[in-house]
Amino acid sequence: MLLKEYRTYFIETLTPLYDVMEAESFFAIALEELKGWKRVDVALNPDAELSVNEVNRWNAVLKDLELLKPIQYIFGHTYFYGLDFEVNENTLIPRPETEELVEWIIHENKNRGQVKILDIGTGSGCIAISLAKNLPDARVFAIDVSADALAIAKINAESNNVNVTFIQQDILAAETLPEQFYIIVSNPPYVRNLEKAEIKQNVLDYEPHLALFVEDNDALIFYRKIALLALANLPQNGKLYFEINQYLGKETLEMLEDFGFCDVVLRKDIYGNDRMTSAISDFRI
Structure with missing residues (x-):
């Protein structure tokens, strides 16, 4: 079968489940993963054929996509902040909005020198590793509660040539943090069960619910706990950064201010949603 013919078949098979642009992006990703080609190479090689073995490999990818399996899990990796990360069903797939949080932290702290940073709920390690790569001093x-997630994070730290100290800990059960830190950052679970209707089926079916969802009646449970720990483990003028639920920006800011943080800032993401906060520790408890 000609590759250009298979491309048509691939996209037509997926368009009942995905929009055309998404189906085309899946083809482009698979093309690079399976053949090492870019989209333009298909046009430049109009008579390129797929062998039987190649068709079987493409069909296996297509079947997984029909089952709504995220393409990042199909190929076992994704890119975040210019780095390559291994991912699987034990880790969330990093989002572009989280890249914005990382960029914010790097921009504000690039001249801080040898500070200590803690990422709580690290998952694949994307935040911690990106910060270690771009703030080398x-x-x-x-920290993460999942041993399986930490195993992936350690692989990612090694493959990206950075040194990160990983700790298995249920942060809700923690009485203190292991050290004093100048920066604490967290992208904890924040999706309420009432918001599940807004979540794509491929996320619900494949990504770890432990890292996604909180109870409707206590949506800020992780934020309160981390904020309290931060107050006890940040120095004067230490910084706390959160990725947040877009519907709970006001509530998150009020919580931080009630705890005594100062210079509390709420930022929107590229989609115009309330998505991240920063706050400064004004005192020690």
């Missing part, structure tokens, strides 16, 4: 630590 910092000492970076990362």
